[in-house]
Amino acid sequence: MLACDYKGLSNYRDMKPLFPIYYIIKPHLLKQFSSGAPGGILAVQLNLYNEVEQLQCYQDICNMKAKTPFCLYLDLSGVPDIPALHNMASFFFLPHYYQPGDEPEILLCCKEEHVEMCAETLRSNAGAQGFNNIKCKKTYQKNVYTSSLKEKLLNDYLAKLNNETIMQHDFLIEVEDVSIANEIDTTLEQEEKRFANENKMLHYVKHEYKNLTESVQKLERSFVAATTEIANQQSHIAILRSQTQAAHLQNYYNNEYEILPTWYKRFGHLVKALTGKRRFRSLFDNNVKKYRQ
Amino acid sequence: MDEMTVPFFLFYNCVAGSYYRIDEAIDPSLPMRNNSNLLQSIYFNQSPNRGKDIGGKLVLMNAYLRLGIESDYILLVHDKQSPYHSNSQQWKEELFKVAKRDYQEKVLDVFSNKKVGIVASGNAIRNELYNDENSKGYINSEVITKLKTAYQINPPDLCFVAGTMFWVRASIFEEFFTKFHPLDVRAQLEEGNVMDLAPTYTHAWERLLCWLVTTKGYQIIGI
Numbered sequence: 129m130l131a132c133d134y135k136g137l138s139n140y141r142d143m144k145p146l147f148p149i150y151y152i153i154k155p156h157l158l159k160q161f162s163s164g165a166p167g168g169i170l171a172v173q174l175n176l177y178n179e180v181e182q183l184q185c186y187q188d189i190c191n192m193k194a195k196t197p198f199c200l201y202l203d204l205s206g207v208p209d210i211p212a213l214h215n216m217a218s219f220f221f222l223p224h225y226y227q228p229g230d231e232p233e234i235l236l237c238c239k240e241e242h243v244e245m246c247a248e249t250l251r252s253n254a255g256a257q258g259f260n261n262i263k264c265k266k267t268y269q270k271n272v273y274t275s276s277l278k279e280k281l282l283n284d285y286l287a288k289l290n291n292e293t294i295m296q297h298d299f300l301i302e303v304e305d306v307s308i309a310n311e312i313d314t315t316l317e318q319e320e321k322r323f324a325n326e327n328k329m330l331h332y333v334k335h336e337y338k339n340l341t342e343s344v345q346k347l348e349r350s351f352v353a354a355t356t357e358i359a360n361q362q363s364h365i366a367i368l369r370s371q372t373q374a375a376h377l378q379n380y381y382n383n384e385y386e387i388l389p390t391w392y393k394r395f396g397h398l399v400k401a402l403t404g405k406r407r408f409r410s411l412f413d414n415n416v417k418k419y420r421q
Numbered sequence: 422m423d424e425m426t427v428p429f430f431l432f433y434n435c436v437a438g439s440y441y442r443i444d445e446a447i448d449p450s451l452p453m454r455n456n457s458n459l460l461q462s463i464y465f466n467q468s469p470n471r472g473k474d475i476g477g478k479l480v481l482m483n484a485y486l487r488l489g490i491e492s493d494y495i496l497l498v499h500d501k502q503s504p505y506h507s508n509s510q511q512w513k514e515e516l517f518k519v520a521k522r523d524y525q526e527k528v529l530d531v532f533s534n535k536k537v538g539i540v541a542s543g544n545a546i547r548n549e550l551y552n553d554e555n556s557k558g559y560i561n562s563e564v565i566t567k568l569k570t571a572y573q574i575n576p577p578d579l580c581f582v583a584g585t586m587f588w589v590r591a592s593i594f595e596e597f598f599t600k601f602h603p604l605d606v607r608a609q610l611e612e613g614n615v616m617d618l619a620p621t622y623t624h625a626w627e628r629l630l631c632w633l634v635t636t637k638g639y640q641i642i643g644i
Contacts, residue, residue: 186487190464214604218487221466221480223435230438256608258469258476349438357440360614367616 145320146334147288150235151309152201152272152302155181158188160306161196166313169226170198171235171300176212186218195224201267204238204246213253220259229345233263235300265298273301275308278315285316289323292330295337424522427529428459430490432481434466464488472610474499474585475626479603479610486598492591494532496520501584516586518542524644528588531642538639539631541587546643549579549628558620565625572601574632580641581631587641589634597633 149168153161161170172189175181189198200219208216219225220232227233232254238246247264254262273281281301288297303309324331385393400406410418422431435442468480478497485495498520501513518524519542528540549559559565560579569575598606609622617624631641 183487183489187489190484190488210605211602214483214602217604218483221434221468221484223465223467257604258471258612260469353438353440356438356613363614363616367618 145316146331146338147285147297147299149313149316150199150201150298150300152235152300154304155185155188157304157306158185158192161309162192163194166310167317168309168313170196171201172198173201173203176202176204176208176215179211179215182215189219189222197224197226199226199233199235201235202237204236204242206238206242207245207249210253213249216250217253217257220254220257220262228263230349231261231263232259233265235267236264237267237269267300271300273299275301275303275312278312281312282315282319286319286323289320289334290327290330295334422460424520424525425459426522426525428461429496430461430492431463432466432484433463434468434477434481436470436477437467438469469612470614471612472607472623472626473615474501475623475630476607476610478585478630479607482594482598483603486595486603494529494588495591495594496588498586501586512584515542515544516584519587519644527644531644532588532590534640536638536640537590537642538593538634538637539582539587539589539641541582541641541643543643545582545584545586546580546641547583549581559625559628562620564620564622565628568622568625568629569632572597572606572629572633574629574636576632576635578635579628579632580635581628582641583627585627585630587631590639593634593637593639 145167150171151161151168152171152173154173158170158172172185174185200216202216216234220227225232234250236243236246236250243264243266250264251262273284281299285299288294301309301312303312397406397411401408401411405420406418407416407420410416464481464484466477466480466484468477470476472479477499485492496519498517501516502509519528519540531537531540552559606626610626611621611623615621615623635641
């Protein structure tokens with residue numbers, strides 16, 4: 129028997145959808161989604177080789193009011209070249225690029241024989257920009273729902289919800305209009321709410337699995353960041369302790385002052401006293417404070 | 422932001438995965454906190470720690486070019502943290518001077534001379550020839566020689582702005598980084614907490630960002 133308290137989940141509106149929903153859109157639709165994609169991730173179907181299109185896409189995303197999570201959906205006919213890779217990497221730096229577990233995600237549509245090479249090239253380029261890894265998700269057209277397959281989508285969504293062994297599943301939906309996306313989102317939300325009411329235990333378990341997975345990822349990030357910071361601080365302390373700067377200051381002092389003849393230094397002390405920078409009595413009495421500050 | 426006296430776009434980069442902002446979202450109210458109508462827009466970026474502040478500035482330069490912003494000047498600043506320097510606070514204040522409200526009129530006045538390419542805090546301008554700490558690492562080492570050749574940088578002297586905070590005439594950077602992609606430059610830089618104990622690509626670019634300006638015949642002026 130699983131003993132748990134799931135009463136806290138009774139307010140369904142506070143919960144995110146159980147399964148990630150990717151709304152695949154053409155770049156020119158971005159302006160329609162300016163207020164945000166309903167409960168999902170925008171997968172922008174981008175041609176990296178079309179300079180005009182991808183620049184416009186970049187600008188539209190930057191200017192969107194709502195910072196909806198988005199990712200790139202790439203239909204590649206071959207291994208991308210350097211300019212195309214730079215175009216791709218530019219999107220990764222946008223803070224709302226979808227990066228579960230700190231790894232930018234790309235949906236990849238290309239021929240089977242090119243998948244591995246494309247994925248490797250994309251990873252290598254992202255690595256050169258400091259991204260440890262990117263998630264390349266191979267997509268198949270047969271798994272992409274269109275707006276004409278709403279009923280099939282709904283049935284499949286419910287089937288996945290009711291399947292006790294499935295904790296994670298991506299749904300890719302091609303939409304031509306924001307109103308279609310809103311409609312689909314509302315329908316799926318209603319179905320998930322019904323499922324939550326009828327299968328409280330299973331719904332709770334699936335939600336907890338999702339939350340705990342996210343918590344683990346967050347803790348892993350914190351651990352890596354803390355470890356890195358400790359190493360940084362240790363190297364800083366080592367530098368300070370090496371007295372390199374003190375040696376530099378000492379050398380500067382020696383070169384600029386110490387090597388001067390004694391009579392010149394004494395003349396300098398007299399000038400200091402006459403100009404008020406040093407107490408006159410301190411020239412004769414070691415017990416008098418030399419400087420006013 | 423409140424120090425600005427001229428219309429401006431703000432390009433703001435955060436380090437992803439930094440211990441000090443783990444899982445913190447970028448504050449969405451940031452644009453509204455500026456009281457004047459001088460702020461035209463804010464563009465946020467987030468990047469892994471590669472190339473320290475130079476890497477972050479290259480990410481923003483890429484964003485600037487892709488957005489097609491047209492600007493007269495670019496002001497480069499960052500949250501200067503030098504925990505291994507005994508006078509880090511004083512150094513930071515010196516560098517930030519050039520961004521202060523009281524100095525901006527003077528900066529723009531200096532730029533009225535068309536030969537000026539960079540304006541920075543006077544105390545931040547160094548000459549690599551007299552840099553005792555680095556044993557000529559950025560004069561004729563393999564790193565600097567290779568970069569100068571690859572990027573066609575041949576400055577008349579070795580003056581640069583230490584700390585990489587300065588105003589620069591935008592057209593100079595636009596021309597250079599249209600020819601040489603900023604992300605290509607960034608890919609060469611070192612990851613993580615790179616220190617200037619031996620010649621590094623990151624610290625080489627601290628010099629090269631200024632030398633690419635003087636190569637074109639422009640001057641660096643200190644205030």
